[in-house]
Amino acid sequence: MSTLSQIIxxxxxxxxxxxxxxxxxxxxxxxxxDCCDFEAFGHKLYITTPELMYFQHLVGGPVKSMxxxxxxxxxxxxxxxxxxxxxxxxxxxxxxxAEKENALCEQAISKFKTVCDKHRIPYNYVYLQAGxxxxxxxxxxxxxxxxxxxxxxAVLGPTQLDIFCSPSERxxxxxxxxx
Ligand code: SF4
Ligand code: SF4
Numbered sequence: 001m002s003t004l005s006q007i008i009x010x011x012x013x014x015x016x017x018x019x020x021x022x023x024x025x026x027x028x029x030x031x032x033x034d035c036c037d038f039e040a041f042g043h044k045l046y047i048t049t050p051e052l053m054y055f056q057h058l059v060g061g062p063v064k065s066m067x068x069x070x071x072x073x074x075x076x077x078x079x080x081x082x083x084x085x086x087x088x089x090x091x092x093x094x095x096x097x098a099e100k101e102n103a104l105c106e107q108a109i110s111k112f113k114t115v116c117d118k119h120r121i122p123y124n125y126v127y128l129q130a131g132x133x134x135x136x137x138x139x140x141x142x143x144x145x146x147x148x149x150x151x152x153x154a155v156l157g158p159t160q161l162d163i164f165c166s167p168s169e170r171x172x173x174x175x176x177x178x179x
Contacts, residue, residue, distance in 0.1 A: 003119055004053070004057065006119070007050055007053055007054070007115060007119055007121070008053070008054055008057055008058070010050070010115045010118075011050050011051060011053070011054040011112070011115065012054070014087070014108060014111045014112060014115070015087070015090070017111070018087055018090055018091070018104070018108055019090065021104055021107075022090060022091065022104070025096070025097070025100055025104075027093035027095065027096045028093065028095040028096075029093045029094075029095070029096075031078070031079070032077065033074050033077040033078055033079060034077075034094075035092060035094060036070065036071040036073075036074040036079065036089075037069060037070045037071075037074070038069050038070065038071070038128075039068070039069020039070070040069065040070075043092070044127065045071070045086065045088045045089065045092075045127070045128040046088055046125050046126060046127055046128070047086045047087075047088060047125075047126060047127075047128055047131045048087070048109065048112040048113075048116075048123065048124065048125055049112075049116060049121050049122060049123055049124045050112050050115045050116060050121060051086050051087060051112065052131050052134075052135055053121075054084065055081070055084055055086070055135075056135055058083075058084045059081055059084055062136060063132055063135045063136040064132060064136065065132055065133055065136045065137070066128060066129040066132050066133065071128065072132070073085075086128070087105070087108045087109075087112070088105070088128075091104050091105055091108070109125065
């Protein structure tokens with residue numbers, strides 16, 4: 001199995017674990033898509049490097065840029081990449097328990113950090129817009145077809161991405177904004 005295949009598999013395992021945890025929490029998300037309009041909703045979504053790699057690999061085609069305050073994958077109010085959505089998309093619920101979501105977020109982040117450490121991927125935790133922009137605008141970030149075993153090394157330096165915060169801060173901010 002290639003390194004990329006392993007990473008994809010490991011991210012998938014984190015998502016499966018996450019979905020199992022979320023099934024035990026009563027988040028009552030009706031998938032209305034409102035919170036995917038970040039600007040209108042006052043919501044922020046942060047994503048990690050391995051999630052971006054998983055996303056690009058499985059969604060296929062050019063990754064869309066986020067040119068407005070709305071996730072470009074929300075079309076007609078619905079998520080068009082639902083099976084591949086990010087951990088933040090899965091965890092956040094406007095009706096959820098912020099404390100439990102924070103804890104889950106920290107656990108998921110820890111698992112993604114472990115994936116990064118294992119495969120020597122630079123760990124980044126960035127705003128969705130910055131992450132999508134990085135992948136869509138960086139010609140070297142083509143993992144599906146690249147012959148290089150680690151093409152992401154060239155484009156994922158920590159200095160390229162300047163929007164960082166901890167998962168707890170993010171979820172806490174989101175819930176503060178909704179109160
Ligand atoms: S990936 Fe899907 S769930 Fe996540 S913000 Fe975009 S439209 Fe919403
Ligand atoms: S978390 Fe709330 S706003 Fe977001 S999709 Fe679910 S029900 Fe809609």
